[in-house]
Amino acid sequence: MRNHASEEMNILKNSQLDISHCCQATLENLKEKPWQAIIKKIAHNWRTRNRLSQLNEAQLKDIGLTAADVDHEVNKPLWK
Structure with missing residues:
Protein backbone atom coordinates (compact mmCIF):
# COMPACT_ATOMS: atom_id res chain seq x y z
CA MET A 1 0.00 0.00 0.00
CA ARG A 2 2.83 2.38 0.86
CA ASN A 3 4.56 1.82 -2.51
CA HIS A 4 1.32 2.47 -4.36
CA ALA A 5 0.77 5.75 -2.52
CA SER A 6 4.38 6.74 -3.15
CA GLU A 7 4.01 6.05 -6.87
CA GLU A 8 0.82 8.12 -6.99
CA MET A 9 2.61 11.01 -5.24
CA ASN A 10 5.44 10.85 -7.79
CA ILE A 11 2.97 10.87 -10.67
CA LEU A 12 1.15 13.83 -9.13
CA LYS A 13 4.38 15.77 -8.60
CA ASN A 14 5.49 15.09 -12.16
CA SER A 15 2.16 16.19 -13.60
CA GLN A 16 2.25 19.37 -11.50
CA LEU A 17 5.75 20.11 -12.79
CA ASP A 18 4.58 19.58 -16.37
CA ILE A 19 1.62 21.92 -15.86
CA SER A 20 3.84 24.50 -14.18
CA HIS A 21 6.38 24.35 -17.03
CA CYS A 22 3.61 24.68 -19.61
CA CYS A 23 2.11 27.69 -17.83
CA GLN A 24 5.49 29.37 -17.52
CA ALA A 25 6.20 28.87 -21.21
CA THR A 26 2.82 30.32 -22.13
CA LEU A 27 3.32 33.35 -19.92
CA GLU A 28 6.76 33.96 -21.40
CA ASN A 29 5.31 33.86 -24.92
CA LEU A 30 2.60 36.30 -23.96
CA LYS A 31 5.08 38.69 -22.37
CA GLU A 32 7.59 38.55 -25.23
CA LYS A 33 5.48 38.58 -28.35
Whole structure:
Protein backbone atom coordinates (compact mmCIF):
# COMPACT_ATOMS: atom_id res chain seq x y z
CA MET A 1 0.00 0.00 0.00
CA ARG A 2 2.83 2.38 0.86
CA ASN A 3 4.56 1.82 -2.51
CA HIS A 4 1.32 2.47 -4.36
CA ALA A 5 0.77 5.75 -2.52
CA SER A 6 4.38 6.74 -3.15
CA GLU A 7 4.01 6.05 -6.87
CA GLU A 8 0.82 8.12 -6.99
CA MET A 9 2.61 11.01 -5.24
CA ASN A 10 5.44 10.85 -7.79
CA ILE A 11 2.97 10.87 -10.67
CA LEU A 12 1.15 13.83 -9.13
CA LYS A 13 4.38 15.77 -8.60
CA ASN A 14 5.49 15.09 -12.16
CA SER A 15 2.16 16.19 -13.60
CA GLN A 16 2.25 19.37 -11.50
CA LEU A 17 5.75 20.11 -12.79
CA ASP A 18 4.58 19.58 -16.37
CA ILE A 19 1.62 21.92 -15.86
CA SER A 20 3.84 24.50 -14.18
CA HIS A 21 6.38 24.35 -17.03
CA CYS A 22 3.61 24.68 -19.61
CA CYS A 23 2.11 27.69 -17.83
CA GLN A 24 5.49 29.37 -17.52
CA ALA A 25 6.20 28.87 -21.21
CA THR A 26 2.82 30.32 -22.13
CA LEU A 27 3.32 33.35 -19.92
CA GLU A 28 6.76 33.96 -21.40
CA ASN A 29 5.31 33.86 -24.92
CA LEU A 30 2.60 36.30 -23.96
CA LYS A 31 5.08 38.69 -22.37
CA GLU A 32 7.59 38.55 -25.23
CA LYS A 33 5.48 38.58 -28.35
CA PRO A 34 2.20 40.52 -28.01
CA TRP A 35 3.42 43.35 -30.23
CA GLN A 36 4.41 40.89 -32.96
CA ALA A 37 0.89 39.45 -32.99
CA ILE A 38 -0.60 42.94 -33.22
CA ILE A 39 1.68 43.93 -36.10
CA LYS A 40 0.94 40.65 -37.87
CA LYS A 41 -2.81 41.24 -37.52
CA ILE A 42 -2.52 44.83 -38.78
CA ALA A 43 -0.50 43.70 -41.81
CA HIS A 44 -2.99 40.93 -42.56
CA ASN A 45 -5.96 43.31 -42.25
CA TRP A 46 -4.26 45.88 -44.48
CA ARG A 47 -3.49 43.30 -47.20
CA THR A 48 -6.92 41.68 -47.20
CA ARG A 49 -8.84 44.96 -47.05
CA ASN A 50 -6.70 46.41 -49.82
CA ARG A 51 -7.45 43.42 -52.04
CA LEU A 52 -11.12 43.53 -51.10
CA SER A 53 -11.36 47.18 -52.09
CA GLN A 54 -9.99 46.37 -55.55
CA LEU A 55 -12.72 43.87 -56.45
CA ASN A 56 -15.31 44.90 -59.02
CA GLU A 57 -19.09 44.53 -58.66
CA ALA A 58 -19.20 41.15 -60.41
CA GLN A 59 -16.48 39.74 -58.17
CA LEU A 60 -18.21 41.08 -55.07
CA LYS A 61 -21.46 39.49 -56.21
CA ASP A 62 -19.65 36.16 -56.65
CA ILE A 63 -18.53 36.17 -53.02
CA GLY A 64 -21.86 37.52 -51.73
CA LEU A 65 -20.78 41.02 -50.72
CA THR A 66 -22.05 44.47 -51.59
CA ALA A 67 -20.17 47.71 -52.02
CA ALA A 68 -21.58 48.80 -48.65
CA ASP A 69 -20.10 45.66 -47.01
CA VAL A 70 -16.72 46.48 -48.51
CA ASP A 71 -16.94 50.12 -47.47
CA HIS A 72 -17.78 49.10 -43.90
CA GLU A 73 -14.87 46.64 -43.73
CA VAL A 74 -12.31 48.92 -45.38
CA ASN A 75 -13.10 51.83 -43.03
CA LYS A 76 -12.56 49.83 -39.84
CA PRO A 77 -9.33 50.49 -37.91
CA LEU A 78 -6.54 48.16 -39.00
CA TRP A 79 -6.18 46.62 -35.54
CA LYS A 80 -9.79 45.42 -35.56
